[in-house]
Every structure is written in C-alpha cells, then in structure tokens.
Amino acid sequence: MRLLTLASCAAVVGFTAPSFAQETLETVRERGMLNCQVGLPTPGFYALADDGTWSGLDVDLCRAVSTAIFGDPDMVEYQSVTSAVRFTEMQNGASDMLSRTTTWTAVRDTQLGLDFTTVGFYDGQGFLVPADSGIESALDLVGATVCVLTGTTTELNLADYSRANDLDITTVTNENVNVLVETYLGGGCDAYTNDRSGLAARRSAFPDPSAHVFLPETISKEPLGPVVREGDAAWRDLVTWTIFGIINAEELGVTSGNVMEMAANPPNPNIARLLGTEGNIGEELGLEPDFMVDVIAAIGNYGEIYERHIGINTPVGIPREGTLNALWSEGGIIYAPPFR
Amino acid sequence: MALVFESKPDRPPPRDETGLAVWVRRNLFRDVPNALMTLLGFYIAYVVVAAVLDWAIFNAVWEADTRRECLDAVGRSGACWPGVVEWLPNLVYGLYPKDAVWRINLGFLALVLWLIPLWMPRVKSKVAVGLTAVTLYPFLASYFFLGGDKGIVWSALISLGLSGLVWVWATTISERVTGQSIAELLGKTLAGGDNDVLQRRAVRGAGLVLFLAAYGLVSTWSLAEVRTQFWGGLFLTLVISGIGITFSLPAGILLALGRRSNLPVIAVLSTLFIELFRSVPLITILFMFNTMLPLFMPEGMEVNQLARAIVAVCLFAAAYMAEVIRGGLQAIPKGQYEAAASLGLGYWQTTTQVVLPQALKIMIPTIVGNFIGLFKDTTLVSIIGLFDLMNMARAVGEDTDWLGLFIEPFFVVSLTYFVFCFAMSSYSIRLEEKLSAGRER
Incomplete structure (x- = not known):
C-alpha cells in the first residue's frame, strides 16, 4: 500500500500517469x-x-x-x-x-x-485589430499590447512570435475570454489574439463586427x-x-x-x-x-x-x-x- | 406623610435646536469646506447612480431573442436583460432537470418550515428545534435533492428527518397553545396523572409510531435520481456554503477546545490540523481534494466530485472557525473559570455553561464575518468544474445566442451575493443586540 502511495506521488510529481490496470x-x-x-x-x-x-x-x-x-x-x-x-x-x-x-x-x-x-x-492563431488602427500585418505590431488567454499555447506562440520578429509585444492576460474581449473593445489592448476559430465567433458578437479585421498572418499550427x-x-x-x-x-x-x-x-x-x-x-x-x-x-x-x-x-x-x-x-x- | 420625589417633565429643546433644517446645517453644511465636500459627495453619488440606472433600466433592452438584437437596438449603452432572464432558471437551479426543480423548492421550503419556530414567541424548545434542523434536516433534503435508489439505512434516516419536521411543528403548536412541550402534553393525555414512567413510555411509543408512519410514507416515495453533476447555480452555492457553515461551527468549537486542551495528543492533533488547513489557500485544498485524492484511492473507487469539494470546504472552514473561537475563549477572564471551579463544575460543565455562551456571544461579528467569507469563497469551486452561481453566470456569455453577454449576468450575481451577505450581516447585528440586552443599563 505504501509502495502504491509512493508510486502515485512519483506519478504526480513526474507527470507520468499511474497505470490503471483495468481497461x-x-x-x-x-x-x-x-x-x-x-x-x-x-x-x-x-x-x-x-x-x-x-x-x-x-x-x-x-x-x-x-x-x-x-x-x-x-x-x-x-x-x-x-x-x-x-x-x-x-x-x-x-x-x-x-x-x-x-x-x-x-x-x-x-x-x-x-x-x-x-x-x-x-486551427491556427490569428489576430484581430480595429479596422481603423492602420495595422495591416502582424509585423506592424511593434511595441503593441495584445490581449491573450492565459495558460494556453496561444500565449506561448505569441511570445515566440514576438521574440522571433523583435516586436517587443506586451501582453494583457486573463482566463476569461469575455473579460479579454471587453478589454480589447474598451481599447485596453491594440490587438486580440486567439485561435482563428475563436476569433470569428467572438467578432460576430461585437457591437459592430465590421469595425474589426483579421490580420493575414496565421502564426501557429493548432491541430x-x-x-x-x-x-x-x-x-x-x-x-x-x-x-x-x-x-x-x-x-x-x-x-x-x-x-x-x-x-x-x-x-x-x-x-x-x-x-x-x-x-x-x-x-x-x-x-x-x-x-x-x-x-x-x-x-x-x-x-x-x-x-x-x-x-x-x-x-x-x-x-x-x-x-x-x-x-x-x-x-x-x-x-x-x-x-x- | 412620605415625601415623594417627582421630577418635572423635561422642557422641549429650544426651537432652533431641532428639525431637519438644523440637522442638515449641523451635519452637512457646518462650514465652507464641509459644505463643499457635501456637494461633491452628492454630485459623485448622483453621477454613479444615474449612470447605473441609465444602463440597467432606462436604456436597457427587455425583449430580444439574441444579443445581436440588443446590440442593434442600443449598442453598449444599455443592459441586455433577456439573456439573463432566459438563463435565470439555470442561474438559480443549475442544470437540474427543469421538471424536477419543485424538489429543490420543496427541500428549501422544508428548511424554512423547520426554522420558522425559531422566530416565534412562546416557543421554548428553540435549542432542540435548531439542533434537529442541523442534524436531521439534511437527511430529508438529501433525498429531495438527490433522489434515486434509497437503501434501508437511508430510508430510515429520511424518515427520521420527516418525523423531525413533524415533531418540530407539533411541539411548536403545543407550546404556543398550551405552554407545554409536546412530550409533556402527550404524556399527560396518553398516560394521564403523574406517573412519570408511564408518561415516558407513552412518549416513546408515540415517537416510534411517528417514525414508523414516516417510514411507511417514505418507502412509498420514489424520486428519480438527479446526479450531482446537474446541480448548479444558486442552489449549489447554498448547498456547499450551507453545509460548510453548519459543519464549521461545531467542528471549529471542538478544534478550538482541543487546541487549548491539557491532553497533549488532542492538543497536538488539533493544532496540526488547524495549522495545516489554515496555511494552505482554499483553492489548493480544492485542487488537492479534487485532482490528487483520486490518485490515492483504491482502484475503481470513485467519490463524488461534489462530495470531495464539500469536504474540502468544510475542513478549511473548520480550521478558520477554530481560531476565531479560540480568540473568543481567550477573551474570557480567568476569574470565570475559577468561579466555575469553585462552584464545583467539571470541565464540560464549565465549558458549556460558563465559557462558551460568553465566548460565542462576543465572537458573533467575527463568526458571521467568517460565514460571509465562506459563502463567497465557494465561488472557487467553479475552477474544479462545478457550475456554481459564478460559473453559471460565466456560461451565459458563452451561449451562442448571447455570446459576450457577461456584465449583465455578473451584475445579477453581485446583487444576489449582496442580498445574501447583507441579510447574514443584519441578522448578526440583530442577534448581538438581542444577546447583549443584559449589558445595557
């Protein structure tokens, strides 16, 4: 029994699954x-x-x-x-x-x-920006603030992309999509990034969807x-x-x-x-x-x-x-x- | 002839010392800075209240099928209530089958019925009523809420709960009408005269008959099972915090007494428990119980997720309560213990008759503060996937029809929390006033 407990502890710490003998x-x-x-x-x-x-x-x-x-x-x-x-x-x-x-x-x-x-x-990660912002490519996001969901690959991809292209992006993170969207709509960040599937749905719920456009880049592979x-x-x-x-x-x-x-x-x-x-x-x-x-x-x-x-x-x-x-x-x- | 001193009636205060105008001048416009602050305060209050009212009522949309319709009508300047209205049943009952919510209502109605006698004058058995509400009511409610297959043991417990409710009302009515408890009344009517033994037997017999009748009734009930995964909304919040609150007080008292005990084993164990649970955030304990515990359990054994969350909340709340109570115990002067000892009272008598009543009374604000904190802390269970009020509110904004609607549901949820917390707080103040009657001159 103690062995089992120890093994379980090891499993938790090492993030390897305990073997569930039963199918x-x-x-x-x-x-x-x-x-x-x-x-x-x-x-x-x-x-x-x-x-x-x-x-x-x-x-x-x-x-x-x-x-x-x-x-x-x-x-x-x-x-x-x-x-x-x-x-x-x-x-x-x-x-x-x-x-x-x-x-x-x-x-x-x-x-x-x-x-x-x-x-x-x-899926793939994209960006949404206000249509009147003048931003036409993700490479224009130099020094920009970007809203991103925390604890997802999206956040990591953004950091990688920022580093690879010297964009020096600042992130605004939250775990609640609605809070992020609200921040973005209120001008709290210059762009909102997420998987494209999520972006499309969110934009459809904006007060004026046509005031926001997708940037052409897809910066990640999200199978x-x-x-x-x-x-x-x-x-x-x-x-x-x-x-x-x-x-x-x-x-x-x-x-x-x-x-x-x-x-x-x-x-x-x-x-x-x-x-x-x-x-x-x-x-x-x-x-x-x-x-x-x-x-x-x-x-x-x-x-x-x-x-x-x-x-x-x-x-x-x-x-x-x-x-x-x-x-x-x-x-x-x-x-x-x-x-x- | 005796000289009786009689004071003259007070003269009324001078005219320029009373009235609204005087109060306003004294309190709001005493001097120039004071007047400016008052005006500024009024202005800020006006701006805030007007903005909220504009948004929540005057500009709000009350009829729409989707959030898009709201947005097209008023944009962001007004609230979009139809989404919240449509989700209201879920905010209150969670995903509980809609044709079975009467069970929740009935369950809470039973609780209200159980508690009403506590507020009635001329009811003497209030302690017993309160105790049965804590110990027996949960069995009755559990069957209403959960339903499903009930074994013999559970049936017996439910019957006990049902007989408890009947007893509470029988004794309430009896005490209000005749001034005697139902036991006395029954004993006298059934056994007559003053034969104590016979009376006691009669009462026991009546109790047994009541229990058997309840059991017969309960065994004919059959409610479909509603698994806890479907529990949610305000209902779930109340269940978790209700159990947490009722458990934490007695457990906290025991732990606090344990920590101050002279028996080393008990003292060390209590201290260990308290310090362990108090030094870890609730969210960590919830995670521990939710995700780690299954790893340590024998294979194939699954403990209900809600049960795990409730146990976690209870243990956490008990540890906090223990320290609150200990604070109260320490505030009791040593003289009280010595006085009790000189009267020949033992440990338990001293504790229950002398120390605890005083300690609990002075701890009321802190205890209720803890209850309120616990009530709000239960929102954390949303992290482990229970759809409490908070999580349900979040789900509204993810419904395809109401996508992005999150300020409105959270507004409603905040109001709900405010109502419950304010009620608890007001009740505690009333209780304090009532209990401190002896201190007033």
Whole structure:
C-alpha cells in the first residue's frame, strides 16, 4: 500500500500517469457512462445551452464514442473544467477522454502520460485589430499590447512570435475570454489574439463586427484533437477509429440520412467494411460489428458535424471550403486511414 | 406623610435646536469646506447612480431573442436583460432537470418550515428545534435533492428527518397553545396523572409510531435520481456554503477546545490540523481534494466530485472557525473559570455553561464575518468544474445566442451575493443586540 502511495506521488510529481490496470472500456461499460471532459462553455466546440444540453464539434466526438460503446449518444457525462486542470483530470482517471480543442504538441504527448488520438480540427492563431488602427500585418505590431488567454499555447506562440520578429509585444492576460474581449473593445489592448476559430465567433458578437479585421498572418499550427490516457492501446484505438470512421463516412458519402439504406444494401466493399456488414473491425475494437451504423445515424459524418456546429451557416461561421479542414480529396488535410 | 420625589417633565429643546433644517446645517453644511465636500459627495453619488440606472433600466433592452438584437437596438449603452432572464432558471437551479426543480423548492421550503419556530414567541424548545434542523434536516433534503435508489439505512434516516419536521411543528403548536412541550402534553393525555414512567413510555411509543408512519410514507416515495453533476447555480452555492457553515461551527468549537486542551495528543492533533488547513489557500485544498485524492484511492473507487469539494470546504472552514473561537475563549477572564471551579463544575460543565455562551456571544461579528467569507469563497469551486452561481453566470456569455453577454449576468450575481451577505450581516447585528440586552443599563 505504501509502495502504491509512493508510486502515485512519483506519478504526480513526474507527470507520468499511474497505470490503471483495468481497461478503460471495461470501466466505462461498468459505469454505464462515458466521462468525457470538455472545457468551460465555448461556442461551436462545447457549447452549453440554457436547457442544460451540451453541443458542438468536440461534444459530438464524445457522443460518437458513447454511441460506439452503448449504441446511445447520450450516455456521456460532460466534465467541464478549466484548462489549468484538464490534464490532471485525465491523469487521475476522472475523465476517460478529453475532447476540448486541445492542441497536439510534442511535450503534451510525451511528458504528460497522455496520448493524442487524431486531429478533429485544424486551427491556427490569428489576430484581430480595429479596422481603423492602420495595422495591416502582424509585423506592424511593434511595441503593441495584445490581449491573450492565459495558460494556453496561444500565449506561448505569441511570445515566440514576438521574440522571433523583435516586436517587443506586451501582453494583457486573463482566463476569461469575455473579460479579454471587453478589454480589447474598451481599447485596453491594440490587438486580440486567439485561435482563428475563436476569433470569428467572438467578432460576430461585437457591437459592430465590421469595425474589426483579421490580420493575414496565421502564426501557429493548432491541430486540435481528443486525448486519452497513455497505456491503454485498445481504448486509444477505439476512440481513434471512431473518429476515423466518421471521416471515412464523409469521404464515402455515407450520411445520417442514408446510412440505414447503405447498411442494408452496401453499394461497395469500402462502405460494407465501414458499416460492419463485412469484416470484423468492430469486434476487434471490442464493439458491435455495426457500431459505425449507430454512430453515423446518431451523429452524422464529419461534414455534417462540421456544418452543424461551426460551418458558415452557424453563428460561429468558420468556412470549410479551401481550408485545411476540407477533406483531403477536396484540397484540405482531413484524412483518415482506410477502414479495412 | 412620605415625601415623594417627582421630577418635572423635561422642557422641549429650544426651537432652533431641532428639525431637519438644523440637522442638515449641523451635519452637512457646518462650514465652507464641509459644505463643499457635501456637494461633491452628492454630485459623485448622483453621477454613479444615474449612470447605473441609465444602463440597467432606462436604456436597457427587455425583449430580444439574441444579443445581436440588443446590440442593434442600443449598442453598449444599455443592459441586455433577456439573456439573463432566459438563463435565470439555470442561474438559480443549475442544470437540474427543469421538471424536477419543485424538489429543490420543496427541500428549501422544508428548511424554512423547520426554522420558522425559531422566530416565534412562546416557543421554548428553540435549542432542540435548531439542533434537529442541523442534524436531521439534511437527511430529508438529501433525498429531495438527490433522489434515486434509497437503501434501508437511508430510508430510515429520511424518515427520521420527516418525523423531525413533524415533531418540530407539533411541539411548536403545543407550546404556543398550551405552554407545554409536546412530550409533556402527550404524556399527560396518553398516560394521564403523574406517573412519570408511564408518561415516558407513552412518549416513546408515540415517537416510534411517528417514525414508523414516516417510514411507511417514505418507502412509498420514489424520486428519480438527479446526479450531482446537474446541480448548479444558486442552489449549489447554498448547498456547499450551507453545509460548510453548519459543519464549521461545531467542528471549529471542538478544534478550538482541543487546541487549548491539557491532553497533549488532542492538543497536538488539533493544532496540526488547524495549522495545516489554515496555511494552505482554499483553492489548493480544492485542487488537492479534487485532482490528487483520486490518485490515492483504491482502484475503481470513485467519490463524488461534489462530495470531495464539500469536504474540502468544510475542513478549511473548520480550521478558520477554530481560531476565531479560540480568540473568543481567550477573551474570557480567568476569574470565570475559577468561579466555575469553585462552584464545583467539571470541565464540560464549565465549558458549556460558563465559557462558551460568553465566548460565542462576543465572537458573533467575527463568526458571521467568517460565514460571509465562506459563502463567497465557494465561488472557487467553479475552477474544479462545478457550475456554481459564478460559473453559471460565466456560461451565459458563452451561449451562442448571447455570446459576450457577461456584465449583465455578473451584475445579477453581485446583487444576489449582496442580498445574501447583507441579510447574514443584519441578522448578526440583530442577534448581538438581542444577546447583549443584559449589558445595557
């Protein structure tokens, strides 16, 4: 017992996860609920509606995994915690997966006892400035004050960018986006920086959105994706391949509308394998053979999820066409290995 | 014939010494600098109040479907209340299922019912009523709030809570009507005469019948489980601070007594506990309990997140309260102990009859100050992902329809906190006045 405690202490100090002997899938099944960690409410990705329901792109990834396991998208317990404790909540086993616009970086992947599964959204850091400020490029921000969220990669990227280009940027930090936006609108800083996905949504809520423009530079790569604990390869496979399945479904033209038809009568072998009428991918993952049928019927394919939560017809309004987030076959880099 | 001294009635003060005009001249316009300060003060108050009223009422938007509509209508010059109104149920009840909020209301109604007798004249058993409110009410409330599968033990505890409430009202009515406690009244009516043993048996029998009836009633109830993840808003804030406050006072008294104890083990343990929890910020303790504790627990054992937060808050509050109480204990002159000892009172009698009543009385302002501090400190639980009032207010501004709306909800939340804290503070002042009646001449 003392050894275990010591080991746990070491685990905390060294930020390596204790090994949870029990398989995550087994734990989730026993509990009857998937503990999925999202962040404090953020539009488009994990939004909390006034009726208490969660929705968004990252939330749908939780729902997809829940459907894969239980056949029901609602067997999810959403844990909404601040960014500061997100990784600890994974390490201590409170959350089974983390799906909250978390940037995949080498340090996080190697030193926190966590594993990134795959990328669900490609983001990048941009700047927003008042249109009448005369600033036309991020390189004009010499000596400027910039509002930035604290405790995120955004803050670090800004520091790097400032140093690399000798900009001597001063930062104004806060953990609450609304406070930052208010500071920016009140003239407390010359520019506001965040991931572009967040910037677009925030600008739409400004008193006069057209008075603020994006600078052309994207100063960082922000591949965002779900995270699982290290040391449970089967669980990692399950989460990863559920997401791959959703992406493959879009590529193959399987939608929530036609999935039942296609499952009954698969038009080609790729679809047959995806929907489990052929092969045994589902069983190998510890799931029903036709788990993807349930997932797509309940959640839809990647394109449907995207358009539903952050597409141009939503308030968040992030265009997809011609960006990194288009399918690889349409000029983007959303790409999933084949389901076979 | 006895000479009786009778003073003449006082003459009224001279005319130019009374009245509003005199008061104003004396207090507000005594001399030129004083008059200038008064005018400046009025001007500042006017500017602030006018600006707030303009924003909150005159320029405010009361009907809109999204924040965009508010912005288009008045820009930033007026508040946008529809967002707050739409979120109001969440600000109060959290994400609790909306068709089950009657359970929360009923739970708090039970508390109000339980506490009303404390303010009623001619009720003698106030101490017992207060004690049962602290010890039995939580069981009743827990089932209303949490619901779900109740085992035999929990059913019995809930029934105990229910019978407690019935007893409180039975005794209140009995004492107000007949001046006797319900036990006396029952004993006399059931057993008659003055046979003490029979009376006591009758009372016990009645208690048992009440408990069994309550148990029968409770076992027919079945409320769906609402897991604590859905608790939030003002409700959660009240639950956490309520438990923290009720726990911290008795625990603080025990710890304070422990620290002053002559028994070395108890003194050292109490001191250790107090110093440990007092020298660490609450946020650290919350983090410890929330994120570290699961690492040390046996595999597969999950303790509810809310329970962990409440335990953390309780222990922290108890440590602080202990020092407050100790301060009060030290203010009691040694003569009081010696007087008690000379009367032959033992340790517990001295403590409960002589020392504590005096100490607690002089500590009221500090104790209530601590309660108020604790009430506000509970906002920290938002960091570990509990949607208390504060976190809920933040969520309003992240709703897609109301994106960026955060001043209005925080304004409402500030008012709510003010109302609760001000009520606690006023009550403590009233209590002080009432208890210090003996000191006035």
